[in-house]
Amino acid sequence: MAFTLPDDLAPELYPLAWLTGTWRGYGILTYGETVPEQAVYQEMTFDHDGGPYLRQTTTIWTVDATRSKNLDFEMPGLQGASLLAPAQIWSTETTYWRPVGQEQPDGAETTEPAEDAADTKGSGGPLVPVTQLELVSADPAGHVAVWEGWIQGPRAQVGTQAVGRARTAVPVEEMTRMLGLVGGDLMWTQDMAAFGQSEVTTYASGRLGRVDDLDDPAAQPGSALDPAEPEGESSTSSSPASDDAEPTA
Numbered sequence: 579m580a581f582t583l584p585d586d587l588a589p590e591l592y593p594l595a596w597l598t599g600t601w602r603g604y605g606i607l608t609y610g611e612t613v614p615e616q617a618v619y620q621e622m623t624f625d626h627d628g629g630p631y632l633r634q635t636t637t638i639w640t641v642d643a644t645r646s647k648n649l650d651f652e653m654p655g656l657q658g659a660s661l662l663a664p665a666q667i668w669s670t671e672t673t674y675w676r677p678v679g680q681e682q683p684d685g686a687e688t689t690e691p692a693e694d695a696a697d698t699k700g701s702g703g704p705l706v707p708v709t710q711l712e713l714v715s716a717d718p719a720g721h722v723a724v725w726e727g728w729i730q731g732p733r734a735q736v737g738t739q740a741v742g743r744a745r746t747a748v749p750v751e752e753m754t755r756m757l758g759l760v761g762g763d764l765m766w767t768q769d770m771a772a773f774g775q776s777e778v779t780t781y782a783s784g785r786l787g788r789v790d791d792l793d794d795p796a797a798q799p800g801s802a803l804d805p806a807e808p809e810g811e812s813s814t815s816s817s818p819a820s821d822d823a824e825p826t827a
Contacts, residue, residue, distance in 0.1 A: 581788075590630040590677050593709040593729055597624040597632065597675075597757075600792060601764045602799065603655025604662055605784030607638070612773045613781070617641055617649055619662045619799050620784045622764070624675075634673040638782070639664035645803060655763045656787035660802035673715040673725075680707045683730070706731045720747025725755075732759035752778055763787050 584598050601622045608615035619639040624632050645663035683705050713725035713736055721743050727736030737754040751771040758765050768782040789797045 584626065586628045587626060588628060588630040591626065591632060593677065593680075593707070594624075594632055594675060596732060596759055597634075597734075597764075598626065599624060600789045601655070601786035602659045602789055602797065603763070603784055603786030604649060604651075604658035605638070605766075605782060605786075606651075607668070607782050609770075609773070609779065609781050610775070617646070617662065618668060618782075618784075619659060619664045620786060622786060630676065632675040634671075634675060636669075636671045636673070638668045638670075639666065639799075640668050641665055645800070647803065651785075654761070654787050655785040656789070656797060657802075658785065659787070659799050660796070661800075663800040663803055669717060669719065671715055671717040673713055676712050677709045677729075678712050679710040681710070683708055711736060720744030721750055723750075723753065725753075727755075733757070748772065749774060751776065753781075754778065 581596065583592075583595055587595060587598070601624075603620055605618050605620050606615060607613055607618050619641055621637050623635045626632050642663040642665045647661040649658050649661060651658075708728050708730045711725070711727045711729055711734070713727070714723070715725065716722045721741060723738045723741045725736045726739050727734065734757045735755070738752055741750050741752065743750060749772060753768060753770040755766060755768045764784075764786045766784050766786075767780070769778045770781045771778045772781075791797065795801055
């Protein structure tokens, strides 16, 4: 289904329009010895109220390894989500994206053609402007953050400029994220320095498909699982979170 520009979207948000909507899919969590590698179910929603900003809500669930099926990590996001049975919420976050300026790249920074971005031109065509971004985020684990970055065509990259935490929250020093539209799916990664580790290390990644109809049974997590046979084929990467690992942003 072709993407349609949302109604009442502020003109400042046109470079971010491809993000709008609800996305569901799968991904991986891992962080050294603190967070054992595991498959997770993910959902992101980007919406707006007519103002010059987007609101992003992100929720990540651990999965029931006894019911979830094996994942091929090349499969589309919605297909992967259909093979996972969510168990419990691992983390949630609300983030506001605000474009704060735009600049034209020079010829050396031309974005390569992408099948999902009709306004991205190849060599010899018009260059895609780079939109500068400021973000703020908060999560119930006790963290708030200010981010800066950019979006150009179907790619975005942001990093924290400041991270605050409540007195009892786990230490998080720095986070970086990349998002991109690949084959119609939203691909994203997050690296961070946390839990007393100063070096930025891979933490999360995901592949999510856009949900055109939120009531479509096929777009629900675990839709490909047989409810009559709860003891399904276990996912090779979906071991439960360690009791010693604390959810974080």
